[in-house]
Amino acid sequence: MKHILLLIVLILFVGCKKDTTLVSSQAESKGQVLLKIDKTQKPDNVISVIAYLSRSNSDTLKSVLNFVSDSSADISFNSIEVGNWHLRIDALNENAKVIYTGETDVTVIEGITTQVNLTLLPASSGYGSLYILVNWGTNNTGWKDFNLNPILSKTGSSFDVGGIIQPKVIFDENIYKMWFSNEANNGIHSIGYATSTDGFHWYRKTDRPVLSPGETGTWDSYGVSLGAVIKENGIYKMYYTGNPYHDGPYQIGLAVSADGINWSKNPKPILNTDTLPNSWATASEVIKVNNKYYMYYSTSISFKRVVCLAFSDDGINWVKYSNNPILTVTKQWEGIGTYYPSVIQSQNKFVMTYQNSNESATAFGIATSTDGIVWNKDSLNPIFTKNDTYNHWTNYIQNPSMIEVNNEYRLYYVGYNWSTYEARIGVIRKFY
Numbered sequence: 437m438k439h440i441l442l443l444i445v446l447i448l449f450v451g452c453k454k455d456t457t458l459v460s461s462q463a464e465s466k467g468q469v470l471l472k473i474d475k476t477q478k479p480d481n482v483i484s485v486i487a488y489l490s491r492s493n494s495d496t497l498k499s500v501l502n503f504v505s506d507s508s509a510d511i512s513f514n515s516i517e518v519g520n521w522h523l524r525i526d527a528l529n530e531n532a533k534v535i536y537t538g539e540t541d542v543t544v545i546e547g548i549t550t551q552v553n554l555t556l557l558p559a560s561s562g563y564g565s566l567y568i569l570v571n572w573g574t575n576n577t578g579w580k581d582f583n584l585n586p587i588l589s590k591t592g593s594s595f596d597v598g599g600i601i602q603p604k605v606i607f608d609e610n611i612y613k614m615w616f617s618n619e620a621n622n623g624i625h626s627i628g629y630a631t632s633t634d635g636f637h638w639y640r641k642t643d644r645p646v647l648s649p650g651e652t653g654t655w656d657s658y659g660v661s662l663g664a665v666i667k668e669n670g671i672y673k674m675y676y677t678g679n680p681y682h683d684g685p686y687q688i689g690l691a692v693s694a695d696g697i698n699w700s701k702n703p704k705p706i707l708n709t710d711t712l713p714n715s716w717a718t719a720s721e722v723i724k725v726n727n728k729y730y731m732y733y734s735t736s737i738s739f740k741r742v743v744c745l746a747f748s749d750d751g752i753n754w755v756k757y758s759n760n761p762i763l764t765v766t767k768q769w770e771g772i773g774t775y776y777p778s779v780i781q782s783q784n785k786f787v788m789t790y791q792n793s794n795e796s797a798t799a800f801g802i803a804t805s806t807d808g809i810v811w812n813k814d815s816l817n818p819i820f821t822k823n824d825t826y827n828h829w830t831n832y833i834q835n836p837s838m839i840e841v842n843n844e845y846r847l848y849y850v851g852y853n854w855s856t857y858e859a860r861i862g863v864i865r866k867f868y
Contacts (some may be wrong), residue, residue, distance in 0.1 A: 440447055440507055443566075464567075470511070470512045471487055471501075471510060471512070471525070479527075479536075481535065482536065483502070483513065484502045484503060484504075484527075485526070485528070486499070487501075488523070488524045489516070489521050489542075490521065491520060491521050497513055497516075517544070518643060519543070519544060520541060520543050521543070522541055523541065525537070526637075528637075533633065533637065535558065536557065537557065576724045577820065578867070579865060580866070581818045581820075581825050582636065582864065582865060585826055585862035587637070587638060588600065588603075588614070588616070589641050589858070593643065594620060595618050595644075596619060598859060599617070599850075599852070599860055600837045600859060600860065600861060601619060602617040602663075602850065603616045603837050604616070604663075604664060605635070605848050606665060606667065606839065611631050612633070612634070613631050614630045614632070614848070615629050615696075616629075616662060616863075622682065624658065626645035626648045626660060627646055627647035627648075628640070629641055629697060635863070640812045642697060644701060646696070646697050647701075650830060655689070656676075656679065658677055658680055658681055660678045661675055661676060661718070663718055664721050664722040668724075668751075670694070671693070671694060673722075676689055676719070677689075677719065686715060686717060686718070686796040687707065687708055688705055688733065689702055689704075689706060690751070690752065701801050706752055706753070706754055716735060717731055717732055718734045718735075718808070720734060721733065721777055721779040723808070725781075728749060730747060731746040731747075731754060731780075732777045736773075740773050741793045742760075742761035743762055743764075744756065745760060745762050745808075762810070763777065763790065763811055764802060767813070772793050772794065774791075774793070776791050776834065777790045780840055782845075785804050786805040786808045786811075787803075788811060789802055789836040789847060791833070791836055800818055800819055800836050801817035802814040802817060802819050803819050820830075820833070824864075825851065831853055831854045832851070832852050833851055835849055843868055844865060844867050845865070845867075846864070846865055847866075848863050
């Protein structure tokens with residue numbers, strides 16, 4: 437198999453003018469970017485090519501070439517304003533996985549035809565890439581929405597007809613691995629799984645759930661929802677919420693797996709709520725601190741959603757913290773609840789992201805701690821709201837899940853669209 441894919445990028449000037457009736461009174465020239473792809477040098481496993489043109493304060497442009505269905509081997513962008521642009525090209529296989537990628541800066545110059553050679557390197561070759569997105573707006577927290585959101589949507593099967601929620605991502609063996617909850621009718625949930633080489637383009641290892649409700653009569657026979665996933669000594673541990681009836685009780689269970697796909701459940705819940713209908717607890721994060729497990733979970737106290745903590749020496753037998761809750765509503769933007777915490781250890785401190793609870797979930801906040809127990813909320817909260825989403829692609833946001841990789845924080849989250857009644861997964865980023 438060939439190891440590189442070479443493209444010739446022609447930057448052409450086209451003598452057209454921007455409509456002078458627009459806001460700017462000064463006419464601007466436009467040009468064309470044409471990508472000439474040599475099919476004879478194309479690796480056999482490359483099925484399609486996606487090209488992106490981006491720059492600050494402009495919408496990202498996207499063009500797709502499918503080698504199976506398209507007769508031409510060219511990609512063109514028309515009516516491009518003169519000036520500097522950033523070009524990224526991804527080559528995908530039949531599973532829509534990026535297997536070659538390359539990036540460069542290009543310049544559209546008035547009256548000039550410029551040729552640029554771009555070599556696409558194998559995505560798994562050990563080479564990296566840098567993608568820089570600049571948003572202009574009111575958000576000054578450093579968190580920016582990814583401009584290709586959403587990054588994962590439902591399959592259209594009966595088990596995820598309502599979409600997918602509650603993502604949990606880990607970076608393991610140089611692969612991004614995501615588990616998430618599928619939403620079916622009547623509040624019935626199951627758990628799905630996908631992987632990615634870059635954290636943005638995702639591939640489902642299976643189109644079926646990897647964890648489903650239990651048999652009739654078991655404590656999780658109605659539904660199972662994702663909580664937290666950790667990996668220890670080659671074994672994945674999933675802490676999830678299960679319920680035997682539509683109205684609860686919702687309790688926390690444990691399942692283990694050697695591959696992240698085939699799971700074995702603990703027969704009983706590992707953290708109980710009371711047995712009343714509508715009682716609930718959701719394990720959003722589990723971390724290990726000095727050989728002790730910390731579980732951060734959400735529940736309701738006096739009709740307000742709060743964050744609580746439990747401890748364990750073995751990850752199975754848990755004791756609730758005596759001074760619960762550890763995070764409650766103190767700010768107006770938080771509405772009637774702070775919940776769904778995601779906690780990581782970073783730069784000698786604990787960092788928690790959480791969501792608000794209003795008429796609908798609209799914002800995320802951050803809190804920090806030196807011991808993982810006592811928390812201080814960030815003065816810049818909320819750090820991200822639904823109004824900060826790229827092109828306002830979603831009506832509300834929920835279920836933040838944070839990871840840290842390569843001097844970057846990534847916050848995977850759920851966006852819900854009222855017009856389509858569908859929950860999908862997106863990501864926001866912050867570099868440091």
